[in-house]
Each structure stands twice: as C-alpha cells, then as structure tokens.
Amino acid sequence: MAKNLRGKRPCCICRTWFLPDVRQKGRQKACGIDCQKELHRRQCESWNKKNNSYFKNNYLGKKLEKATASKPVQNSSKALLQSKTKPVLPMEIITTEYGIKPAIIVRYLVTQIINQTRARPTGFT
Ligand SMILES: [Zn+2]
Incomplete structure (x- = not known):
C-alpha cells in the first residue's frame, strides 16, 4: 500500500x-x-x-448427529423430525422407509431447493 x-x-x-495509529504498526487499512x-x-x-x-456441512452434520444420539428415546427423535416451518413432508413414512438419517437429508435438500427458488426474482422467467 x-x-x-x-x-x-x-x-x-x-x-x-x-x-494510522502508531500502535497499529502499519496494519491499519x-x-x-x-x-x-x-x-x-x-x-x-x-x-x-x-x-x-x-456452514451447510456443519448444519447437516449436527442434525444427523442429534438424530443418532437420541435414538433410544423415540419422542425426542420425533420432535427432531417435526419442523415448525415448511416444507411439510410425510416425515414418518420417509423415516420408516429409509431411516432417520436419510429423512433428515431429504428434508434438508427440499428446504435448500425451496430457499433457492424463493431467492430468485419472479416475473421475468
Ligand atoms: Zn475511510
């Protein structure tokens, strides 16, 4: 500089x-x-x-960790699957068919897709 x-x-x-402040010794920009x-x-x-x-990896990893950690207690894993926000998915069916981890991944991916399409401006497509 x-x-x-x-x-x-x-x-x-x-x-x-x-x-610049002398105490900054040339680092002040x-x-x-x-x-x-x-x-x-x-x-x-x-x-x-x-x-x-x-952050995305971190978030999904933590969700999955929580899901496997709370396996013995059925209620807490159920609470994990119930989302207060959209998407509303048949989480129970997905969980029984594929297991809790794939169910969380599916919900995560759906949320990502929804957020992506929401962020896009509409009307000019
Ligand atoms: Zn300035």
Missing part, C-alpha cells in the same frame, strides 16, 4: 488519506470507525462467500 513520508496512507474504503466497520463487513462477506459450504 502507498505511503508518504509522514506515514500517511489512503483509506482502503473511502480513499482519503489518514494517519481504514481511517475511522465507520470505514473500519465497513472493511470488517466486506471481509466477513467475502469469507462467508468462500466458506458457505462449511
């Missing part, structure tokens, strides 16, 4: 020149608190874009 002799540098968000917040937001956004499969 560009620097002048007095140690000033351009803010990576608003492009105005600022004097944004000028004020607002630009730092914006920089943090952008960094989080790009991190989330790169790593969103991590």
Whole structure:
C-alpha cells in the first residue's frame, strides 16, 4: 500500500488519506470507525462467500448427529423430525422407509431447493 513520508496512507474504503495509529504498526487499512466497520463487513462477506459450504456441512452434520444420539428415546427423535416451518413432508413414512438419517437429508435438500427458488426474482422467467 502507498505511503508518504509522514506515514500517511489512503483509506482502503473511502480513499482519503489518514494517519494510522502508531500502535497499529502499519496494519491499519481504514481511517475511522465507520470505514473500519465497513472493511470488517466486506471481509466477513467475502469469507462467508468462500466458506458457505462449511456452514451447510456443519448444519447437516449436527442434525444427523442429534438424530443418532437420541435414538433410544423415540419422542425426542420425533420432535427432531417435526419442523415448525415448511416444507411439510410425510416425515414418518420417509423415516420408516429409509431411516432417520436419510429423512433428515431429504428434508434438508427440499428446504435448500425451496430457499433457492424463493431467492430468485419472479416475473421475468
Ligand atoms: Zn475511510
């Protein structure tokens, strides 16, 4: 990054020149608190874009773990299968036919598809 002799540098968000805090030792990239917040937001956004499969794997893995951990207690696994939100699926039939793990995966996939189609703008297709 560009620097002048007095140690000033351009803010990576608003492009105005600022004097970094000496305690930051050259690591400061944004000028004020607002630009730092914006920089943090952008960094989080790009991190989330790169790593969103991590959360999806994590979520499904935890659901499956819960399902197998609560197997002896029938009621709690039933509660796991009952979803308060859509999709409404014949979870009992799916569970008895395939088992609890495939049932959870099926519901997860259906939810993903619904969310994908909802996110798309309608009217121009
Ligand atoms: Zn700035």
